[in-house]
Amino acid sequence: MISQTRYPTTTWLTPRSIAERVSHRMVLRRRLPTPFKQTQIYVSSEAGLKYLWPRLDDIDPVLLGLAYDLVQTGSAVWDIGANTGLFTFASATAAGATGSVLAVEPDTVMVELLRRSSRLPGPRAAIDILPAAVTAASGVTRFCIASRNRATNHIEGLGSSQTGGVRAVQVVPTVSLDLLLEYFAAPDIVKIDVEGAEHLVLEGGAQLLSDVRPIIICEVAAENTATVTTVLREHDYQIFDGDQTIGTRPSVDAAPWTTLAIPAEHPDRRMSPDSKVNRSDTSYGVDS
Numbered sequence: 001m002i003s004q005t006r007y008p009t010t011t012w013l014t015p016r017s018i019a020e021r022v023s024h025r026m027v028l029r030r031r032l033p034t035p036f037k038q039t040q041i042y043v044s045s046e047a048g049l050k051y052l053w054p055r056l057d058d059i060d061p062v063l064l065g066l067a068y069d070l071v072q073t074g075s076a077v078w079d080i081g082a083n084t085g086l087f088t089f090a091s092a093t094a095a096g097a098t099g100s101v102l103a104v105e106p107d108t109v110m111v112e113l114l115r116r117s118s119r120l121p122g123p124r125a126a127i128d129i130l131p132a133a134v135t136a137a138s139g140v141t142r143f144c145i146a147s148r149n150r151a152t153n154h155i156e157g158l159g160s161s162q163t164g165g166v167r168a169v170q171v172v173p174t175v176s177l178d179l180l181l182e183y184f185a186a187p188d189i190v191k192i193d194v195e196g197a198e199h200l201v202l203e204g205g206a207q208l209l210s211d212v213r214p215i216i217i218c219e220v221a222a223e224n225t226a227t228v229t230t231v232l233r234e235h236d237y238q239i240f241d242g243d244q245t246i247g248t249r250p251s252v253d254a255a256p257w258t259t260l261a262i263p264a265e266h267p268d269r270r271m272s273p274d275s276k277v278n279r280s281d282t283s284y285g286v287d288s
Contacts, residue, residue, distance in 0.1 A: 114127075
């Protein structure tokens with residue numbers, strides 16, 4: 001049985017928190033940065049005040065850089081914890097009409113944004129949007145909506161200190177990665193950003209990791225470093241720091257914040273086959 005937990009609704013008001021509350025529900029249409037600029041999406045200040053800026057160039061450049069580096073024409077991509085869909089739509093643009101993208105997001109407000117964006121015209125892969133949370137097993141869970149912005153929403157009992165409290169709780173269905181394999185194209189790349197539930201996501205993907213062997217891009221909270229490292233090592237993945245610039249990514253011993261995990265039999269997949277190291281049409285990536 002899913003029990004109900006009461007959360008305090010009062011939080012300290014600061015200029016930032018006031019701005020976040022006043023701007024909640026503001027929806028804007030924005031163009032993705034180069035090299036995905038042919039694609040537009042709907043964004044909301046619900047995901048953070050940064051989305052009020054007219055350009056998205058400085059929003060999550062590392063993640064967009066990984067999409068640029070790794071997604072190829074025809075790729076199948078799963079975006080677990082899609083939020084507003086930056087990675088979803090960048091990947092769909094890079095994969096093109098022969099590719100496919102699955103965006104999984106439990107928050108109903110973000111799901112509606114994803115659906116609105118998917119109805120915009122543009123040359124990109126087909127996008128399936130699944131309103132669910134991904135954990136170790138199928139079922140039902142309670143999903144907390146953060147007071148500050150919905151980028152820090154989390155499964156009850158997990159999450160970070162950046163939420164500013166909980167303003168609402170949704171009851172949502174849960175699925176595992178292995179269950180998704182029964183219904184969607186096997187992925188070449190899986191991106192995971194689930195606010196502290198990443199260890200549960202990977203634990204529910206034993207078949208995926210053993211048989212399909214996709215590239216994994218995963219945000220890893222410090223408390224989950226050991227568990228995520230163990231799961232990836234047990235499935236013979238090499239671990240790299242995704243924050244490092246393409247071409248300079250040495251393997252690391254433990255899963256970092258931006259984990260890039262590559263099947264050991266394909267170490268060169270940490271950079272795209274056609275090598276984008278020297279291309280000048282984007283500044284993605286950070287210096288080591």
